[in-house]
Structure formats: structure tokens, C-alpha cells
Amino acid sequence: MNVIAILEVFGKSIKDSFSGKVWRWLGGGSVSALFAVLLFGKNFLDATVEKSINYGIGFLVGLFLIRFLLFLGINLFQYFQNVYRDSKYGDAIVFLKEGFAKIHAYRRLEEKTNETLKIVLISLCDSVQKAFNGKNYCDCSVSIKVPINGALTGQSSVINFCRDSEHSEKRDTPNYQTVDHTIIGNTAFHKVLNKVVKNNPKGFFYLNNNIPKTTDYDNTSKEAYPNEELPYKSEIVVPIIPIERENSKKYETLGYLCVDCEKINKFEEKYDVPFIEGVADGIYDLLQNKPK
Numbered sequence: 001m002n003v004i005a006i007l008e009v010f011g012k013s014i015k016d017s018f019s020g021k022v023w024r025w026l027g028g029g030s031v032s033a034l035f036a037v038l039l040f041g042k043n044f045l046d047a048t049v050e051k052s053i054n055y056g057i058g059f060l061v062g063l064f065l066i067r068f069l070l071f072l073g074i075n076l077f078q079y080f081q082n083v084y085r086d087s088k089y090g091d092a093i094v095f096l097k098e099g100f101a102k103i104h105a106y107r108r109l110e111e112k113t114n115e116t117l118k119i120v121l122i123s124l125c126d127s128v129q130k131a132f133n134g135k136n137y138c139d140c141s142v143s144i145k146v147p148i149n150g151a152l153t154g155q156s157s158v159i160n161f162c163r164d165s166e167h168s169e170k171r172d173t174p175n176y177q178t179v180d181h182t183i184i185g186n187t188a189f190h191k192v193l194n195k196v197v198k199n200n201p202k203g204f205f206y207l208n209n210n211i212p213k214t215t216d217y218d219n220t221s222k223e224a225y226p227n228e229e230l231p232y233k234s235e236i237v238v239p240i241i242p243i244e245r246e247n248s249k250k251y252e253t254l255g256y257l258c259v260d261c262e263k264i265n266k267f268e269e270k271y272d273v274p275f276i277e278g279v280a281d282g283i284y285d286l287l288q289n290k291p292k
Contacts, residue, residue, distance in 0.1 A: 009075045016071040017064055095134075099127030100282060107286075114291045118162050121283065125164040128279055132259060136266040141167040141232065144240070145181075145189075146255035146287065154190060157182050161255065161287075171231070176224035185220040188237040189256060196239050196253050205273050206237040210264045232260035236267050236276055243281040254287040 047055065106112065106120045125142040132140040143163040147156045158181050160172055183189045188206040195204045211217055211233050222228035240254040257280040261267065 010072070013068055013072040013075050016075070017068040095127040095131040096279070099124035103282065103286065112291050117286060117290055121286070122162045122165055122168075124279070124283065125162060126166070128259065128276070129164040129166065131275075132261065132266075132272075136261055136263070138266065139262045140266075141171065141260050143167075143171075143258045144255060144283070144287075145258060152183070152193065152253045152255065154183055154193060158189065158255065173224060176221065179220050179223045181220045185218055187214075187216070187218045188235065188258070192237055192239050192256065193253060196241060203273070204239050204241065205277065207235075207267055207269055207273065209234045209267055211235065212264075232262055233264045234266050235260040236272060238273070238276050238280050240280045240284055240287060242284050243277060254284060257283075 045052070045055075102120050102123045106116065109116065121144055125144065129140055129142045132142070141164055144161045145158040146161040147153075147158055149156070152158075159177075162168075163171060183193060188208070192204060192206050194200075195202075208214055208217065211219075211230065219230060222230060225231065235258065237256050237258045240257055241252075257276055259267075259272075259276055267273075
């Protein structure tokens with residue numbers, strides 16, 4: 001535990017405890033209000049002036065302690081939440097290093113095949129999946145979708161080029177593979193593609209933290225599951241394009257990198273989206289030059 005950081009949390013809590021309208025009202029804002037508190041016991045409880053002042057001081061001290069404990073709880077929660085986040089994203093970096101090590105080894109191969117590329121990308125999906133499993137404390141899945149034919153357009157259909165090894169058999173069932181996974185039939189896919197085409201400055205990603213409660217959500221994968229109930233409740237989808245882009249240039253989207261989770265509210269735009277975008281950027285050239 002970082003002792004200096006904890007002391008800073010205590011210091012901030014003390015400072016927060018003395019902030020707010022109540023102290024401005026009792027202090028510099030209204031001297032009469034302070035006297036009203038100190039003489040409350042005398043005016044309403046028939047106490048002596050001395051006892052009334054003691055009661056008033058006790059009230060002010062109690063008010064401070066209540067506010068201090070409240071702010072201390074809030075600030076400690078935020079501190080440990082940040083420590084937890086840093087720890088989990090630190091683990092994610094380790095997992096990602098393992099995945100990209102295999103990608104770099106693949107780049108050095110003299111003879112590359114589609115099957116070798118798929119094995120390497122499955123390993124990368126496994127690394128990303130482990131990172132999100134550890135961060136979210138629940139089951140997550142990672143997949144890479146590519147267009148069936150040619151460039152990705154609004155009229156395209158996509159297939160799984162690969163998925164993390166834990167979910168490959170569970171998800172890529174015969175029923176799933178017979179479904180036509182069209183761009184227009186999937187909210188995440190067509191919204192992301194529209195953002196890329198329009199060069200949307202707000203970001204080329206789709207994040208949904210509560211799929212069951214989203215009324216305008218379409219997903220062709222529902223056809224592959226009983227009662228059309230998806231095995232996940234939140235997701236992030238990013239296009240496979242370079243991060244460094246010229247503003248005036250439109251880039252061909254090679255596919256999608258998708259991460260989903262079995263529970264709601266498990267993804268953060270501030271941290272998770274850049275993490276996944278970095279992975280998509282790292283495999284762009286591999287898919288662009290993938291063997292036939």
C-alpha cells in the first residue's frame with residue numbers, strides 16, 4: 001500500500017470536509033449564523049451560556065466528523081478503484097505482450113499461410129480475452145470478423161475469421177455458421193462502418209453496456225441461439241483500420257474486432273476502447289496482406 005497516497009487521501013478528505021455552503025454560511029458568510037448555533041442551547045433548551053457554547057462546538061465538531069468520514073469513504077473508494085484499474089490494465093499489457101510476440105514472429109516468417117495467420121490471431125484473441133476476463137471478473141469473448149467477399153460495404157456480409165479458443169466451439173455452431181451476418185442486420189457493424197465512411201470525429205467504435213435493454217438493437221447472431229437470447233449483454237466493436245490516419249483520406253475497413261461480456265456495464269470508453277483500437281491497429285497490415 002502506498003502510504004504517501006493514503007495520506008494524500010486523508011488530506012483531501014479534510015479539505016473537502018471544510019468545503020461547501022454549510023461552512024461558508026456558518027463562517028465568513030454569516031457571523032450571526034455562527035452565534036445562532038453556539039447560543040441554540042441557551043435560546044431553546046434553557047442551558048447556560050457556557051453549556052450552550054459547548055453544545056454548539058460539539059455540534060460543529062460532529063458535523064465536521066460526519067462530513068470527514070463521508071468524504072474519506074468516497075476518496076478511499078476512488079483511490080482503491082484506481083489502484084484496481086491500474087493493476088488490471090497492467091495485467092492486460094502482459095497478456096497483450098504475449099499475443100503480439102507471436103504476431104511479430106509471424107511477420108518474420110518467409111512463408112506465410114492463411115492457416116498460420118489464423119493460429120496467430122487466435123492466440124491474440126486469447127490474450128485479449130484473458131485481459132478482459134481478469135479486468136471484468138466474468139466471461140468475455142473476442143472475435144475478428146472479416147467480409148466474405150471484397151471490401152467491406154453496407155451490402156457486405158461478414159464471417160468469423162477467428163475467435164478466442166475458449167468460445168470457438170460454443171459460439172461458432174452449425175446454426176451460427178448458416179446465418180447470413182449482414183452489415184445492415186447488425187447495429188454495431190453498420191454504425192461503426194457509417195462512422196468510418198463519414199470520418200466521424202467522435203470515434204470509430206460502438207459500445208453498448210446493456211444490450212437487453214436496447215430497443216433499437218439488431219444482431220443476426222440471435223437466430224443462432226434459443227429464444228434469440230444472446231450469450232452476452234455488453235459489447236465493444238471497433239473497425240480494423242489504422243489509428244494514424246489522414247483526415248482527408250478514407251480508409252478501407254478490413255473487418256471488425258469485437259469484444260463482448262456476459263454481464264452489463266463492464267466496458268469503459270475511456271480505457272477499453274483505446275485498448276481494443278490499439279489491438280485492431282496492430283493487426284491491420286496482417287489482414288491487408290493476408291495470404292490468399
